Amino acid sequence: MKVTLKKLGLLAAVAFLAAGPALAGETTGITDDSIKIGVMGPFSGNASSYSKAEIGLMAFYNMINEEGGINGRKLVAIQEDTACDPAKALAAAKKLIHQDQVFMLHGNSCSGAAVSIKPDIVDAGLPWIVAHAVSDTISTPPTRNIFHGVPTGDTNGEAMAAFVLSKPGAQKIAIVEHSNDWAHSYTNPARAYLKAHGVEPVLELVMERGQTDATAQVLQLRQAQPDFIIGALYEAETAIFLRDMKKYGLETPVMGTAGTDLENTLKRVGDLDTVKNYFVLHPYVDNLDGPRMKKWADMIHKYYPDEELTNFSYISIGSGIALVEALKAVGQDLTRSKLIDALDNIESLDTGILSAPVTWSADERRGVKGSAVAGFVDGKPTVLKAWATAYE
Structure with missing residues (x-):
């Protein structure tokens, strides 16, 4: 130290x-x-x-x-x-x-x-x-x-957007968020970063805290077919959103906030297939284990x-x-x-x-x-610095 x-x-x-x-x-x-x-x-x-x-x-x-x-x-x-x-x-x-x-x-x-x-x-x-x-x-x-x-939020929002754009060909970006200050602290700087790189969100949706169904949002996203989704949702709503994505066959990768983590999200949704395309901010030097x-x-x-x-x-x-x-x-x-x-x-x-x-x-x-980012790679939580690039 x-x-x-x-x-x-x-x-x-x-x-x-x-x-x-x-x-x-x-x-x-x-x-x-x-x-x-x-x-x-x-x-x-x-x-x-x-x-x-x-x-x-x-x-x-x-x-x-x-x-x-x-x-x-x-x-x-x-x-x-x-x-x-x-x-x-x-x-x-x-x-x-x-x-x-x-x-x-x-x-x-x-x-x-x-x-x-x-x-x-x-x-x-x-x-x-x-x-x-x-x-x-x-x-x-x-x-x-x-x-x-x-x-x-500014640091996290920029890190989220940078990771999203590091995926080759990612240009159509959608945002799903709560309408509170917490969510905006992530999505506003993410929007600014996207705009600075010539990208405007193709769809911006609200899913309120306490909402127990994400069908409406998922169906709109399925129609828009974004390359990546930025999700600023608390843990409970994230689990609901991911389950409904699986239910309706939407496999778009989702970039989540520091308000969730991989392991706890996996426990909430109950199966790895539901979270296989979910990524979160990870501010640590290593995997949790x-x-x-x-x-x-x-x-x-x-x-x-x-x-x-x-x-x-x-x-x-x-x-x-x-x-x-x-x-x-x-x-x-x-x-x-x-x-x-x-x-x-x-x-x-x-x-x-x-x-x-x-x-x-x-x-x-x-x-x-x-901040680094974490996602499931071959079924295991992995710390990443960019799409398909491990953090060192």
């Missing part, structure tokens, strides 16, 4: 010294031997499978604590359920900030929920590392205390022995590694402002788990600017 911390400029150092004692609240949630961190996730509801991201993160905290913590302090996670609902997320954030008085926030699945709490977190000023939700509006334009630790991921799988199972691992189980760990590097850089005299400055100076951090490094700066808080 390699990391470079950019040196703080002389002016920044002078400004820091001139600021005098830490402002009120700068050390909220810190004791001599602990750092209290608020971890929000959808631990209930129909998007609860995404909470595996937070479970993986807490397993990472446990590993760090078992190794002695950071500068003598253990990471203490205070969990709150958002149920992937904006109103519940806002209540959870307020509780963590004002009642539990955490030092920082880390985690968050579901972009709609994350966007809803952004104004309160900006006002509160505590550090927030977003470790799963992908909407660019969470960290763009840059806000001093908010950091994205995963590929965002590959040798470079074994360390992380073993870590999660050490603390959560019965946990069923999916693509989501690992997504927050990279940002956890970045947090630990920043905390180490700050040292014992920890404050919120010093942590923010240290996070802001993480550069080219190879986490050993994400397929792209982490870099933050004052002008760019979207820290991960790349």
Whole structure:
């Protein structure tokens, strides 16, 4: 694991010294031997499978604590359920900030929920590392205390479109999506990428969250005969869509988002033939069961022995590694402002788990600017960098 911390400029150092004692609240949630961190996730509801991201993160905290913590302090996670609902997320954030008085926030699945709490977190000023939700509006334009630790919608959308166009002869592209901000965070940058490469979607369809039948969409797609379909659908709707594609004999390849994974989608649909042409964003260095991921799988199972691992189980760990590097850089005299400055100076951090490094700066808080893709090749999940080209 390699990391470079950019040196703080002389002016920044002078400004820091001139600021005098830490402002009120700068050390909220810190004791001599602990750092209290608020971890929000959808631990209930129909998007609860995404909470595996937070479970993986807490397993990472446990590993760090078992190794002695950071500068003598253990990471203490205070969990709150958002149920992937904006109103519940806002209540959870307020509780963590004002009642539990955490030092920082880390985690968050579901972009709609994350966007809803952004104004309160900006006002509160505590550090927030977003470790799963992908909407660019969470960290763009840059806000001093908010950091994205995963590929965002723009990065993901561009990666999806680039993979689609890497298939020889792919020119007729269709889009099927939910009508929410989460889906748009993928499809809008995908559309922009397609347009920049001279391609306009031949068909754009909506399939709403909670919809239990995709017959109408599939029949329209069968008539349009696209070369590739970009699908921005949650897990449940993805399974329904793929099953209906098989039902009506539509074998067009589908490019899915980071909101699904191959293994879990296969379990939902029940047979490999239904998902043989399904591809998803895969932000990791290896297959989930590959040798470079074994360390992380073993870590999660050490603390959560019965946990069923999916693509989501690992997504927050990279940002956890970045947090630990920043905390180490700050040292014992920890404050919120010093942590923010240290996070802001993480550069080219190879986490050993994400397929792209982490870099933050004052002008760019979207820290991960790349993603691989995964699909079934000869019946086995395979990491790809382009159509029929394995990731190395």
